[in-house]
Amino acid sequence: MLKTLLTRMRFGNRTIAFPAEAPSLPDRYLGRPVIGPQPCAAGCRECVDVCPTTAISVADLHPALDLGRCIFCADCLRACPEGTIRFSRDPAMSASARGDLVVGHKAEAAMVRRLNHEMLRLFKRSLRLRQVSAGGCNGCEVEVNVLATIVYDIGRFGIQYVASPRHADGLLITGPVTENMKLALQKTYDAVPDPKIVIAVGACAIAGGPFIDHPQVHNGAAGVVPVDLYIPGCPPHPITILDGLLRLLGRMPARTPGV
Amino acid sequence: MSASDFHVCQPGTVIDRRDIAPVVFDVFAETITSGVRDGDRLLALVAQPSGTGHRLYGVLTLRDQGALGVIATDVADSFPSLTRQCASAHLFEREIAETSGLRPDGHPWLKPVRFLRSPVGVTEFFAMSGADVHEVAVGPVHAGVIEPGHFRFACVGETVLHLEIALGYQHRGIEPALVGGPGLRTIHYMETLAGDTSVGHATAYCQNLETLAHRPAPPRGMMLRSVALELERLANHVGDLGALAGDVGFLPVASHCGRIRGEFLNLTSLICGNRLGRGIARPGGVGFDLDDGQIETLLRNLKRASEEARDALQLLWDSPSAMDRFETTGSLTAPLCRELGIVGPPARAAGLERDARLEFPSDLFRFAQIPVSLWQSGDVFARAYVRWLEIIRSSEFIAAQLAAAPPGPCRAPVGQLAPNALTVSLVEGWRGEICHVACTDDDGRFAWYKVVDPSFHNWQGLAMAMRNQPISDFPLCNKSFNLSYCGHDL
Numbered sequence: 001m002l003k004t005l006l007t008r009m010r011f012g013n014r015t016i017a018f019p020a021e022a023p024s025l026p027d028r029y030l031g032r033p034v035i036g037p038q039p040c041a042a043g044c045r046e047c048v049d050v051c052p053t054t055a056i057s058v059a060d061l062h063p064a065l066d067l068g069r070c071i072f073c074a075d076c077l078r079a080c081p082e083g084t085i086r087f088s089r090d091p092a093m094s095a096s097a098r099g100d101l102v103v104g105h106k107a108e109a110a111m112v113r114r115l116n117h118e119m120l121r122l123f124k125r126s127l128r129l130r131q132v133s134a135g136g137c138n139g140c141e142v143e144v145n146v147l148a149t150i151v152y153d154i155g156r157f158g159i160q161y162v163a164s165p166r167h168a169d170g171l172l173i174t175g176p177v178t179e180n181m182k183l184a185l186q187k188t189y190d191a192v193p194d195p196k197i198v199i200a201v202g203a204c205a206i207a208g209g210p211f212i213d214h215p216q217v218h219n220g221a222a223g224v225v226p227v228d229l230y231i232p233g234c235p236p237h238p239i240t241i242l243d244g245l246l247r248l249l250g251r252m253p254a255r256t257p258g259v
Numbered sequence: 260m261s262a263s264d265f266h267v268c269q270p271g272t273v274i275d276r277r278d279i280a281p282v283v284f285d286v287f288a289e290t291i292t293s294g295v296r297d298g299d300r301l302l303a304l305v306a307q308p309s310g311t312g313h314r315l316y317g318v319l320t321l322r323d324q325g326a327l328g329v330i331a332t333d334v335a336d337s338f339p340s341l342t343r344q345c346a347s348a349h350l351f352e353r354e355i356a357e358t359s360g361l362r363p364d365g366h367p368w369l370k371p372v373r374f375l376r377s378p379v380g381v382t383e384f385f386a387m388s389g390a391d392v393h394e395v396a397v398g399p400v401h402a403g404v405i406e407p408g409h410f411r412f413a414c415v416g417e418t419v420l421h422l423e424i425a426l427g428y429q430h431r432g433i434e435p436a437l438v439g440g441p442g443l444r445t446i447h448y449m450e451t452l453a454g455d456t457s458v459g460h461a462t463a464y465c466q467n468l469e470t471l472a473h474r475p476a477p478p479r480g481m482m483l484r485s486v487a488l489e490l491e492r493l494a495n496h497v498g499d500l501g502a503l504a505g506d507v508g509f510l511p512v513a514s515h516c517g518r519i520r521g522e523f524l525n526l527t528s529l530i531c532g533n534r535l536g537r538g539i540a541r542p543g544g545v546g547f548d549l550d551d552g553q554i555e556t557l558l559r560n561l562k563r564a565s566e567e568a569r570d571a572l573q574l575l576w577d578s579p580s581a582m583d584r585f586e587t588t589g590s591l592t593a594p595l596c597r598e599l600g601i602v603g604p605p606a607r608a609a610g611l612e613r614d615a616r617l618e619f620p621s622d623l624f625r626f627a628q629i630p631v632s633l634w635q636s637g638d639v640f641a642r643a644y645v646r647w648l649e650i651i652r653s654s655e656f657i658a659a660q661l662a663a664a665p666p667g668p669c670r671a672p673v674g675q676l677a678p679n680a681l682t683v684s685l686v687e688g689w690r691g692e693i694c695h696v697a698c699t700d701d702d703g704r705f706a707w708y709k710v711v712d713p714s715f716h717n718w719q720g721l722a723m724a725m726r727n728q729p730i731s732d733f734p735l736c737n738k739s740f741n742l743s744y745c746g747h748d749l
Binding site: 003004007008010011014026027028029030050051052053071072073074075130131132133134135136137138139140141142143144145146148149150151161163164165175176178179180181184188209210211214215216217234235237 | 443
């Protein structure tokens with residue numbers, strides 16, 4: 001008992017100060033992509049040709065990158081001869097509408113809309129989520145799980161993962177929704193009492209990820225259940241997930257881009 | 260049966276697949292079953308369409324020779340099942356029946372593995388009858404944040420007599436998608452076969468590509484890849500030990516380890532920016548180099564995290580009440596592990612010296628060995644303690660290798676792949692041995708590519724470990740294996 005307390009004292013408090021303070025991210029971290037304003041050379045499709053998940057399109061000599069499909073491999077960054085595509089260190093990438101995940105060369109619109117007044121009243125200080133792993137590689141589950149550790153401690157925001165959909169205010173879905181998980185996902189959704197919210201975490205749950213268009217998957221959660229918040233990444237950094245959740249709940253200090 | 264029926268090779272050698280002359284089926288079956296009986300292991304059993312029928316390939320370890328053996332035979336639309344003589348063929352044969360329609364006659368439990376659209380054989384659960392027997396069904400959506408699977412416990416009272424594990428919920432069609440590759444997505448498939456083993460699977464793939472292109476990775480690339488592999492082991496082992504502590508209600512250790520696991524994930528993200536090691540292993544070496552300053556930071560943070568892990572876990576080993584729950588729980592004996600073909604920490608916890616880093620070393624492990632961590636009791640304690648020993652040794656290995664980083668480039672270009680070639684790679688991932696078998700066509704594209712995750716061998720071990728245990732010990736037993744659902748389902 002004494003040793004346990006001594007170790008606890010030696011380790012100290014390890015919960016990060018985010019969102020009050022900027023998060024600490026590794027030097028090589030890839031955050032929200034930024035598309036430069038200058039037009040591309042006519043006919044150049046280098047970024048389009050190297051993208052493994054067809055996340056990039058070029059129109060009117062400007063590339064656009066779909067964060068929902070992006071698996072953050074940065075092959076486009078390395079292929080782009082002009083340096084038009086680069087990645088910032090901004091971990092805020094989530095959006096309430098699927099279309100808002102497409103990053104173009106023009107200034108960004110708001111991404112996450114906070115819940116409406118009635119939903120905020122219900123969920124802002126107490127949100128219980130049932131996580132459903134619907135295929136994928138378990139990478140997103142790793143990072144979702146990490147939020148419950150003392151480092152991120154989502155409990156301090158009143159967010160908690162619960163065992164039963166009956167106890168939940170919503171679903172947090174990872175994975176592309178495999179054929180073999182479709183029914184289980186639908187049943188779990190149906191078991192959550194109304195009103196409820198759905199959060200899709202990771203490239204798989206948004207668009208199918210690396211498995212996009214495989215006959216065995218359904219290219220994400222939105223084809224099966226209505227989605228209220230999309231959190232991109234492959235897998236998303238825990239800060240990106242936390243940022244998205246807090247914006248949805250209207251609990252992030254105002255800054256741009258964002259609420 | 261003599262080993263001359265095998266095509267003998269090593270991981271990292273190219274075989275011309277036309278040189279693998281098919282033997283008659285009886286020789287094929289007898290060679291595999293007698294080999295396994297004598298202590299070899301069945302690494303892979305694959306069926307591929309050939310002419311009007313199928314060609315079966317078996318890949319075995321040949322212990323006496325420190326080598327691998329590949330053997331093939333041609334069959335029409337069915338073959339006599341090997342499972343009754345060789346239990347480790349059980350799941351491979353079910354997989355073959357499901358994916359190719361080829362029928363292993365006499366298979367004792369021919370049930371789909373991944374529940375594809377054309378199911379074969381039985382789909383019900385093994386059932387027991389009797390007034391006191393009851394079933395407990397769990398999943399596919401579990402109570403925690405984990406992957407989907409279905410567990411069917413047949414119990415008498417609290418005691419589990421039989422556990423049947425039904426997987427396949429994570430099936431997303433990776434192996435068929437690899438045919439015709441390598442392509443733009445291939446390396447990303449490898450990194451997402453099992454996300455917590457991104458480095459392990461990607462490394463096995465890279466080694467196959469380098470072998471097929473006859474272009475080994477430069478020493479610095481090998482070093483960084485091996486360091487990333489051991490970092491992956493550290494993060495997962497620390498996390499699992501914390502989860503085990505949590506399952507017996509020892510929350511301080513669970514809390515500390517959950518946090519320290521993150522520190523190890525952050526070490527990996529210092530190399531590549533991603534906590535799961537995406538982008539590190541690349542054909543020809545690694546995608547990211549480290550300068551001296553970055554190596555210094557890595558060493559400093561590694562030292563701190565390792566010391567903290569030691570402090571936190573010492574609390575666990577010093578707690579008699581926690582140890583009482585670990586000891587004699589969910590035991591697997593060495594003979595049973597041998598029979599089922601168990602690999603990785605569960606095998607080493609039962610005293611079996613199975614470690615690809617020692618038996619079939621690749622990359623840096625050819626030059627710098629990590630001692631094999633063994634325990635004898637085969638219970639939850641042994642599986643936990645083997646992980647702890649591995650944490651210490653991997654940590655020392657990483658520190659030593661980074662401190663003596665070889666100079667030079669970290670990646671060499673990989674060119675054209677040899678046509679009509681077959682190669683096998685073996686990597687000791689944190690869950691155990693990862694086996695990839697690549698086979699190319701006339702143009703040097705993948706004719707087929709077989710992935711065997713350690714979980715494929717070990718799920719049956721978990722089911723056996725639960726026999727005659729109280730059902731309340733399932734979370735603890737399950738966590739001590741921590742097997743991959745997606746790596747199994749593919």
